[in-house]
Amino acid sequence: MTEIHSPNPASSQSPEPWLRGTRQEVPAVHRAVLHALDLANEDLHRWCAKLTDKELNTAPVALPSVSFHLQHIARSLDRLLTYAEGHVLSAQQLANLKTEAQPSAHEPLFNELAAALTLSANRILALANGDLEQPRTVGKKSLPTTLAGLLVHVADHTQRHVGQAITTAKLISNLKR
Secondary structure, eight states: OOOOOOOOOTTTTSOOOOGGGOTTTTTTHHHHHHHHHHHHHHHHHHTTTTTTHHHHHGGGGOOOHHHHHHHHHHHHHHHHHHHHTTTTHHHHHHHHHTTTTSOOOOOHHHHHHHHHHHHHOOOOOHHTTTTTTTTTOOOOOOOEHHHHHHHHHHHHHHHHHHHHHHHHHHHEEEEEO
16 A cells, blocks of 8 residues: 655755655656645645644635535545546545535545545555546536546646645635734
């Protein structure tokens, strides 16, 4: 079982995960996705881990809260990788989707994120020998894509929400001054 690499307190001074020469045993596309998840973990801890429960759940100027983004990252990873594995979403996954905007406390929020990142890394590694052009479908409409398309979207979608969470965290930090 592999884990997302632990956040490095000096990560702002070290190169991003994709420049560290790690995970060389993993095929390039899968390695890039894993590096994106490593970076997400580091950035979220760097910018969001010190927020209070109240700050995590604040929605300044009608932006989604940091809590929403962290829950959404964790749960969307599960959904996207379910599609990548060639499956449809379960009733529980669909129910979880509807609860992403609910307030959450710091510890369970970051525990869910850590567990999701670790599990996602293992699921991505399990897909490492698959043909990237394998057809896959997404959503109720079974929209067509490929395994590669889903893996790239895992990285892209995660980083998009990391950026939004960090922006919101910075805004909240500036508002309390």
